Amino acid sequence: MALRHKMIVNANTFGRLMKQQVRLFSYAIPGEPSAPYLQTPVPGPKSKELMKEMEKIQQSGTVQIFVDYEKSLGNYIVDCDGNALLDVYAQIASMPLGYNHPHLHKVLKKDSSIATLVNRPALGVFPGKDWPEKLNNVLLKNAPPKLNMVTTMMCGSCSNENAYKMIFMAYMRKQRGGREQFTKEEEESCMINQPPGAPKLSLLSFMGAFHGRTMGCLATTHSKAVHKIDVPSLDWPIADFPQYKYPLSENVRENKAEDERCLSKVEDLINTWNKKGMPVAGIVVEPIQSEGGDNEASPEFFHKLQAISKKYGCGLLIDEVQTGCGATGKMWCHEHFNLPHPPDVVTFSKKMQLGGYYHTEEFMINTPLRIFNTWLGDPGKIVLLEGIMDVIRKEKLLDLVESVGQVLEVGLNDLSKKYSNIINSPRGRGTFRAFNGSTTEVRNQITNKLKQKGIIAGGSGDIAVRMRPSLVFQKQHAEIFLSSLNDVLKEING
Amino acid sequence: MALRHKMIVNANTFGRLMKQQVRLFSYAIPGEPSAPYLQTPVPGPKSKELMKEMEKIQQSGTVQIFVDYEKSLGNYIVDCDGNALLDVYAQIASMPLGYNHPHLHKVLKKDSSIATLVNRPALGVFPGKDWPEKLNNVLLKNAPPKLNMVTTMMCGSCSNENAYKMIFMAYMRKQRGGREQFTKEEEESCMINQPPGAPKLSLLSFMGAFHGRTMGCLATTHSKAVHKIDVPSLDWPIADFPQYKYPLSENVRENKAEDERCLSKVEDLINTWNKKGMPVAGIVVEPIQSEGGDNEASPEFFHKLQAISKKYGCGLLIDEVQTGCGATGKMWCHEHFNLPHPPDVVTFSKKMQLGGYYHTEEFMINTPLRIFNTWLGDPGKIVLLEGIMDVIRKEKLLDLVESVGQVLEVGLNDLSKKYSNIINSPRGRGTFRAFNGSTTEVRNQITNKLKQKGIIAGGSGDIAVRMRPSLVFQKQHAEIFLSSLNDVLKEING
Numbered sequence: 001m002a003l004r005h006k007m008i009v010n011a012n013t014f015g016r017l018m019k020q021q022v023r024l025f026s027y028a029i030p031g032e033p034s035a036p037y038l039q040t041p042v043p044g045p046k047s048k049e050l051m052k053e054m055e056k057i058q059q060s061g062t063v064q065i066f067v068d069y070e071k072s073l074g075n076y077i078v079d080c081d082g083n084a085l086l087d088v089y090a091q092i093a094s095m096p097l098g099y100n101h102p103h104l105h106k107v108l109k110k111d112s113s114i115a116t117l118v119n120r121p122a123l124g125v126f127p128g129k130d131w132p133e134k135l136n137n138v139l140l141k142n143a144p145p146k147l148n149m150v151t152t153m154m155c156g157s158c159s160n161e162n163a164y165k166m167i168f169m170a171y172m173r174k175q176r177g178g179r180e181q182f183t184k185e186e187e188e189s190c191m192i193n194q195p196p197g198a199p200k201l202s203l204l205s206f207m208g209a210f211h212g213r214t215m216g217c218l219a220t221t222h223s224k225a226v227h228k229i230d231v232p233s234l235d236w237p238i239a240d241f242p243q244y245k246y247p248l249s250e251n252v253r254e255n256k257a258e259d260e261r262c263l264s265k266v267e268d269l270i271n272t273w274n275k276k277g278m279p280v281a282g283i284v285v286e287p288i289q290s291e292g293g294d295n296e297a298s299p300e301f302f303h304k305l306q307a308i309s310k311k312y313g314c315g316l317l318i319d320e321v322q323t324g325c326g327a328t329g330k331m332w333c334h335e336h337f338n339l340p341h342p343p344d345v346v347t348f349s350k351k352m353q354l355g356g357y358y359h360t361e362e363f364m365i366n367t368p369l370r371i372f373n374t375w376l377g378d379p380g381k382i383v384l385l386e387g388i389m390d391v392i393r394k395e396k397l398l399d400l401v402e403s404v405g406q407v408l409e410v411g412l413n414d415l416s417k418k419y420s421n422i423i424n425s426p427r428g429r430g431t432f433r434a435f436n437g438s439t440t441e442v443r444n445q446i447t448n449k450l451k452q453k454g455i456i457a458g459g460s461g462d463i464a465v466r467m468r469p470s471l472v473f474q475k476q477h478a479e480i481f482l483s484s485l486n487d488v489l490k491e492i493n494g
Numbered sequence: 495m496a497l498r499h500k501m502i503v504n505a506n507t508f509g510r511l512m513k514q515q516v517r518l519f520s521y522a523i524p525g526e527p528s529a530p531y532l533q534t535p536v537p538g539p540k541s542k543e544l545m546k547e548m549e550k551i552q553q554s555g556t557v558q559i560f561v562d563y564e565k566s567l568g569n570y571i572v573d574c575d576g577n578a579l580l581d582v583y584a585q586i587a588s589m590p591l592g593y594n595h596p597h598l599h600k601v602l603k604k605d606s607s608i609a610t611l612v613n614r615p616a617l618g619v620f621p622g623k624d625w626p627e628k629l630n631n632v633l634l635k636n637a638p639p640k641l642n643m644v645t646t647m648m649c650g651s652c653s654n655e656n657a658y659k660m661i662f663m664a665y666m667r668k669q670r671g672g673r674e675q676f677t678k679e680e681e682e683s684c685m686i687n688q689p690p691g692a693p694k695l696s697l698l699s700f701m702g703a704f705h706g707r708t709m710g711c712l713a714t715t716h717s718k719a720v721h722k723i724d725v726p727s728l729d730w731p732i733a734d735f736p737q738y739k740y741p742l743s744e745n746v747r748e749n750k751a752e753d754e755r756c757l758s759k760v761e762d763l764i765n766t767w768n769k770k771g772m773p774v775a776g777i778v779v780e781p782i783q784s785e786g787g788d789n790e791a792s793p794e795f796f797h798k799l800q801a802i803s804k805k806y807g808c809g810l811l812i813d814e815v816q817t818g819c820g821a822t823g824k825m826w827c828h829e830h831f832n833l834p835h836p837p838d839v840v841t842f843s844k845k846m847q848l849g850g851y852y853h854t855e856e857f858m859i860n861t862p863l864r865i866f867n868t869w870l871g872d873p874g875k876i877v878l879l880e881g882i883m884d885v886i887r888k889e890k891l892l893d894l895v896e897s898v899g900q901v902l903e904v905g906l907n908d909l910s911k912k913y914s915n916i917i918n919s920p921r922g923r924g925t926f927r928a929f930n931g932s933t934t935e936v937r938n939q940i941t942n943k944l945k946q947k948g949i950i951a952g953g954s955g956d957i958a959v960r961m962r963p964s965l966v967f968q969k970q971h972a973e974i975f976l977s978s979l980n981d982v983l984k985e986i987n988g
Contacts, residue, residue, distance in 0.1 A: 046623070053626035057634065058645050061862030066623040069613040070606065080623035091616040092868045104612045109603070112564065117611070117878070118598045119563040120847075122585040129540070129560040129574035132547035140551065151552050154648045155869060157655075161708040165725050172724040187719035191701070193727035197719065201726045207685070213867055214655040216709030225681035225691065226863045230666040231659050232695045232728070233687035350868060353614075368555030369720045373707055374586045374844060375649060380874075384611070 029074035029098070029472065035480060036076070036454020037084040044081025064456070072099035075469065075477050077456065085451070086480055089458040093290070093322050093432075093468035094350040096388050101472075107387035116379050123152065123376040131379065138386045139356070144320075144332045146342035147358035152377030156321035156349035157212030162371055163345045163357040164216050164282065167315040168201050169370060170363045171281035174313065180367050202234070202278040204269060204314065206241035208461065210291030211284055211319050220284050223292030223461065237269035237280060241289055242297045246425035247413075259301045263308065270312050282315035282344075283308075287333035290322035293461025294434030296427055299337040306339055315363065317345040325351035326392060326471050329402040329430030336429060351471075353388070354381035397471040404478050405430040408467065411482035419489040422446075423465075431478075433467040434460055442492065449488040455481060523568035523592070523966065529974060530570070530948020531578040538575025558950070566593035569963065569971050571950065579945070582975055583952040587784070587816050587926075587962035588844040590882050595966075601881035610873050617646065617870040625873065632880045633850070638814075638826045640836035641852035646871025650815035650843035651706030656865050657839045657851040658710050658776065661809035662695050663864060664857045665775035668807065674861050696728070696772040698763060698808065700735040702955065704785030705778055705813050714778050717786030717955065731763035731774060735783055736791045740919035741907075753795045757802065764806050776809035776838075777802075781827035784816035787955025788928030790921055793831040800833055809857065811839040819845035820886060820965050823896040823924030830923060845965075847882070848875035891965040898972050899924040902961065905976035913983040916940075917959075925972075927961040928954055936986065943982040949975060 043051070047065045054060040065085075071078040075098050077087040090098070097104065107113060121127055139150045151166075153159040173180060182197070190197025205211065205220035212218065213227060219234040221227055242258045245251035270280045285305065289295035309316040323333035325348070330336060334343060344363055349355035354377045365371055392398065405428070412426035412435055422442055426435040437443030443463045450457050460466035469477065537545070541559045548554040559579075565572040569592050571581040584592070591598065601607060615621055633644045645660075647653040667674060676691070684691025699705065699714035706712065707721060713728040715721055736752045739745035764774045779799065783789035803810040817827035819842070824830060828837060838857055843849035848871045859865055886892065899922070906920035906929055916936055920929040931937030937957045944951050954960035963971065 050623065050626055054621070054629070057626065057629050058643060059859055059862060059865065060618075062618045062866060063621060064619050066625070067615065067620050069615070069622050070609045072613060077620065091614070091620060094614070094616065094868055099613050100609065101612065105608055108608050108611055114599055114602050115564045115594065117602055117874075118595065119566060119593050120585070120588070121561065121563070122588065124554075124556045125558050126561050126571065126585060127548070127557060128563050129544065131560070132544055132551065135548070135551050149552060155652065155867070157652060157867065158649065158708055161651075164709070165707075168726065169724040182719065182723055186723060190719050190722040190725075190727075191716050192732055193713055193722075193729060197723050198725060198727040213659075214652055214708045214710060215658070215713075219687055219709075222685050224863075225676065225684050226861065227866075228684040228687075229676055229680060229691050229864070230663040231684075231692060232662065233684075233692040234726070234728075235687060238686055365553055367720065368553060369718075370723075371553065372556060372721075373649070373651065374588055380611075 032074035033076045033084045034476070036086045038452075038454050039083055040081045042079070042083055042085065042451050042454075044079065044083060046080045050080065064451075069099065074098040074100075075473055083454065085454045085456050086477060087456050088467050088469045088473070088481055089456045090468050090470045092350070092458065093327065095470045096325055096351040097391055098470040098472045101391065103391050104384060104387050107383060113380075113383045116383050120375065120378060120380065122374050123379070124372050128379060134379065134382045134386070138382050138389060142331055142389055143358050144335065144342060144346050147346060147360060149361060149364055150358050151356055151371060153349075153355035153357070154375060154377060155355045156347065157214045157217045158373075159321065159347040159349055159355035159357050160211045160220075160284070160317075160319060161214055161216045163317055163347050163359070164203055164284070166357075166359065166363055166365055166371055167203070167282035167317060167345065168199075169365050170315060171201065171279075171313070172199060200278045201281045202236040202273050204237045204239060204266065204273075204280050204283045206239050206285055206289070208241045208289045208292035208295050209284070209286060210289070211286075223289070235278065237273045239266045239269055241295055242301060243295065244297075246427060255298070256300075259298060259304070263301065263304050266305065266308055270308070270314065274312075280312065280314050282317055284317045284319060286319045287323050287337070288328075288429070288432065289461075290466070291460060294427065294464045294466050295461070302334065302337045302339060306341060306343070309344075310341070315344040317347065318343040319347050321347055321349045321355075322468075323432065324348045326398050326401060327351070327430055327432040327468065329398060329405055331398070333429065333432075351388075353385045354378050392471060395472075400474065401430040401471055404473055404475055405433070407475055407478040408433050408482070411478065415482065415485060415489060419493060422489055422492055428467070431467060431469050431473050434464045436463045437465065439463065445492055446485075446488055449491060450484060453484045453487065455484050526568035527570045527578045528970070530580045532946075532948050533577055534575045536573070536577055536579065536945050536948075538573065538577060540574045544574065558945075563593065568592040568594075569967055577948065579948045579950050580971060580974055581950050582961050582963045582967070583950045584962050584964045586844070586952065587821065589964045590819055590845040591885055592964040592966045595885065597885050598878060598881050601877060607877045610877050614869065614872060614874065616868050617873070618866050622873060628873065628876045628880070632876055632883060636825055636883055637852050638829065638836060638840050641840060641854060643855060643858055644852050645850055645865060647849035647851070648869060648871060649849045650841065651708045651711045652867075653815065653841040653843055653849035653851050654705045654714075654778070654811075654813060655708055655710045657811055657841050657853070658697055658778070660851075660853065660857055660859055660865055661697070661776035661811060661839065662693075663859050664809060665695065665773075665807070666693060694772045695775045696730040696767050698731045698733060698760065698767075698774050698777045700733050700779055700783070702735045702783045702786035702789050703778070703780060704783070705780075717783070729772065731767045733760045733763055735789055736795060737789065738791075740921060749792070750794075753792060753798070757795065757798050760799065760802055764802070764808065768806075774806065774808050776811055778811040778813060780813045781817050781831070782822075782923070782926065783955075784960070785954060788921065788958045788960050789955070796828065796831045797833060800835060800837070803838075804835070809838040811841065812837040813841050815841055815843045815849075816962075817926065818842045820892050820895060821845070821924055821926040821962065823892060823899055825892070827923065827926075845882075847879045848872050886965060894968065895924040895965055898967055898969055899927070901969055901972040902927050902976070905972065909976065909979060909983060913987060916983055916986055922961070925961060925963050925967050928958045930957045931959065933957065939986055940979070940982055943985060944978060947978045947981065949978050
């Protein structure tokens, strides 16, 4: 546990390691620092200088540091002031293999990769001759079980937006008894945003959810007021998401009752909205509410939610933008639930490099141009993703996530007992983990103090600290994190 | 004018040219075919085979051909059946320099470029140390006059979505007398999509407009029913966009009256929506309706529209996603209008490689996290855009666009007179041009027959053919296009 301190003493450690390219640990990334190394407070003077530059151009209040991406390596982000920080946040959960993974450099340097990047196609009209093969061997090969259709997009928001549209279209097709030809009235009314062509439909979402910030997504996002305020929205139903008591093993009955309360609310809302003429065409839910507080629900909750979606004919969309691509120890978080049927739609982005959604054949829209845009994704990102999937498989990173997750679980449980007045409710799957601070102030103190010890973690919701390391996060990194967190909690405890 | 036929006779022409890397014309791209060259009908057997593959995975009815992007060059797209087609559509107007421009290969091969692509940051939190410089030297250096703020996004839709949000936020701030702190009621009500936090505001758009397909954008898109049907929408005002009679010089009075009719409708709608409690916070308009029929309006129309936006305190957003980045002979199409004030917001994407919006300081939102998402664009695309802007400047491509545009203007005017029973209303700026077929069927015949002569053009709206070549489209390409179009029209004429 004193490892970090030992390493941080020698100001030249990082520099020497970079030169020597040694393997310090059996799973270590050659050249990766063995501990955080700070030369200045974070942010340092050079970052502060650049912030002033950037503030002239755009709102930049969220910027933490300016980064030297050529020097960053593995789990360590190196900023422009020469500080090497252990990155447990990984670009808001979007870096699968840490920084400068050598295999990705190798993949991108190929002439064929460069040609893919230079010649970006409109994929819906002029795809490259290798595109069907890439869809099969990169995206479908890693699809959630039993979902064998995929449409690519650019980011999480546009993936959800288009998945919502597909759900609305599939719902209306069912209402029309399968008809996909439209009447003149339908065609004319939709052009002026009116029913029957633009029908009064709704989508049910959960309080605490985050599904993106474009206007359709934003109507289903309910994590922070700052995301939503001043933006007109849609009158759609919002159910409560379970708020569990921890530790789970000591609160089985209460949490089961909480599941039932929330599920009964879901049914009530569906009935209410159906009655008021804005039928609920779909339900959108995260397997873990990853922005609004790392709120988890039991497999049983998701089983019953799926049963409700089947009962009322609402499409069930599981938003795996933040949870997907391995961080929970499975490729897709909802695989932990062992649902009896596949979800109707699963959206992805972040670690997957580009956005998109998997879906069942039942939800396939057969008329061209209904779901469409200029780029429909980016083959340049698939080149990267192919390399990423190769590394995940060859280096057995899902196993690594699972075993390092256990180290974190034990360590966070211990710390939560030791400092139960400051932190509580450790939870998560794989290395996708969180715990609560006793108040928002304490939570902010924790993330700020961690940063001054060379560790970047994130906040989630009002009081949680979230861990979103990349998939190459190893035992030694977990130990550095736990040791530093221990120090921070000790300091706060006074 | 017989050039194409001469060249197409020799089946080995393209192959030899690729080997010889000769300069056939003073401005020619070394190795570019001198004419279209077809070995099979378009699509050929290999494309058809791949279509079957792709149909198993997703709706693929819009795919025209599968492309060999390593063999494509300059203005010529080479498909997987070995056909070389002159590309006058350029990936739905999104390719600025044609295929495989050597400078872009050179730029992307650099180690620093590869590092940028491998380490994609969350730009709002951990930007690279060169990011402020890139924003200045790539984006602001090429900004519309007097717009000195820029926010980056990924694509055209999310640029418009976020620009709409900024307009709503700026509008509400003005309503609150500048207050950016929120009341508890505002914060709580927005979380359930209700006013006052989620206010009842609207955005005025035009019939025939295309601003994207995510739900906010889609509420302002009115070009084709197939884009909108079955998707719930917002009750926002939609004004008529001028429908001019051509040639403009012979219809001055009628077109002026058309301007007045549409502008008066805009004011009526603003008054109506303001009265019904959904005040119009902004107006969104394309400088040329680029998807809904290549509908143009006069500089006077835009001057008066801006005056109306000022009078009613609505933000004016000019959507330059398709018109921006040089194709009209100026970097931004609205520069042709010489507006007395800069537009409040200008959105971009397509040829710019990534999305985003420029805006005035007045529209700056000062609170962090209100406009935000994980990636906020992609520095990998800025690497490309920097190379593109260097080429545009060094090779004086805006001058080229201007001069080749004149060749097209003269040629299309001549053909419209010669075949006035089949085509009419040639129009456009630079190489961004269009003309109407007499009916939808005739228009489709024209684009289909052009394709069988080795030329890819696009449709726009119900009856227009649109030209969207890249900025390296030259006199000889224009002549091949005009000559082939002449042949097609002769055939249709019977």
